[in-house]
Amino acid sequence: MSAAPQRREEILATAAEVFAAQGYNATTVREIADAAGMLAGSLYYHFDSKESMLDEILSTFLDELWARYDAVLAAGLGPRETLEALVIESFREIDRHRAAVAIYQRESKHLLAQPRFGYLAGSQAQFEKAWLGTLERGVATEAFRADLDIRLTYRFVRDTVWVAASWYRPDGPSSAEEIAGQYLSTVLEGIAPRA
Amino acid sequence: MSAAPQRREEILATAAEVFAAQGYNATTVREIADAAGMLAGSLYYHFDSKESMLDEILSTFLDELWARYDAVLAAGLGPRETLEALVIESFREIDRHRAAVAIYQRESKHLLAQPRFGYLAGSQAQFEKAWLGTLERGVATEAFRADLDIRLTYRFVRDTVWVAASWYRPDGPSSAEEIAGQYLSTVLEGIAPRA
C-alpha cells in the first residue's frame, strides 16, 4: 500500500507528537503542517485525511507491540516470568512509541465505535486475554496470591503500565528497564517491608 | 455569583457525562444541549460559555476532594494509615464524581497552560506534596521498604488510583471501598505470596 519514503514517516512522527501533546480532536491539520514545515493542504499529498494519519500511527504501533507480545507468550515461560517479560516489553514499547501509546491511551475508548478503528477492539480483547491468562495461571500454580481479584488486578496493572506514557521521557533519569524493574518490584512484593 | 438552582446543576451533570465520554474538545455545545433536552443557544442562559461549564465541573470536584484530603492529612495518622485513608477517599471521590475525575485525568495536562485553569497546577502541587510526604514519612519510619524509588512509586499510585475513573461504574460488581481494599492489598503486600 504505502512505500513510505522518509518524508512521510517524518510527518507522521511529527503528527504523533502533536496529537499526544494536545489530543487528536484539539489538533488542527494546520498545526501539524506548521510543525512539519509546510502548509495544511500539502499534507494531502502524503495522506488521504487527518484520520488516516491517526490510523497509521495507531496500527503501526499495535503491529510492533504484538510482535513483541507474541514472542513473549510463545516462549513458554512460567506465569511470573511471563508477567515480568510483558511489563518489560510494555515499558520498552513506551520508550519507542511514547506518542503513539499516549494517543492510544487517550483516544482508543471512543474510537472503538468507529468501524475504521474496529481493530482496536480486537487488540484490546487479545490484550485482556494475555494478561488475564497469565494472572490465572499464576494463581493456579501458586506463583501469585490465591485471594487476588484477577480482573481488578488486571486493570490495575494494565492502567499503571500504559499511563506511564504520559510522564515518561526517554532522556529522563530512569531508563525503561529501570522503571519496569521498580514497578515489578512494587507489584510483586508490595511496598510494605517483608517480615 | 451563581445561586445554582436545580436545573443548572442538572445541565452541569449532563455536560460532565458527555465531556467524560467524548472528551471536552470533541464535544459540541449542541450535543450537550441535546442531552439536556434543549437547544444550543439556550445553554447560554445558564452559563457564560462552554469553558465556564468545564471550569465549574472541575473546581467543584477539586473543592470537595480537598475537603476530604485535608481532613485525612490533619488527622495525625501514621504513614501507612494515611496512605490507606487517601486511597479510600480517592475511590470514594471517583464514586461520587466519576465524570469529573475522568475529565480531570484527561484534560488537566493541557489546561494547565491556560491562566483560567491555573488553579489546577496548585492542586497538582498540593497533591504531590501530600502523597510524596506520606511515602517519605513511611520510608523514614520503616513502614515502607527502604529501597523504594519515592517519585516512581508516587506516580504509580497516583495514576492507578485516578485511572480507575475510566472503568469504574457505581452499579458494578465492586463497591468503591472493595476496590480500594483490593488495591491497597496489592500495593502494600504485593501480588506474590508472602513466604
Place this chain on the structure above:
DNA sequence: CTCCTTCCCTAACAAGTGTTTGGTAGGTTA
C-alpha cells in the same frame, strides 16, 4: 388585568475546520 421574571426557542453571525483544486519550482529520465 398588567407587569415582570424565568426559561427556552429561532435565527443568525464570525471564526475556524478538514479538504480540494489548480498551479509550479526543481530534479530525473529519455
Place this chain on the structure above:
DNA sequence: TAACCTACCAAACACTTGTTAGGGAAGGAG
C-alpha cells in the same frame, strides 16, 4: 531539449464551531 514525477504552495470550498440577539410562552405578583 522535452517530458515527467515529486513535493510543495496559494486560494478557495463547504461545513461545523461557539456564541449572540431578539422574541415569546408560562406563571406568579401587584
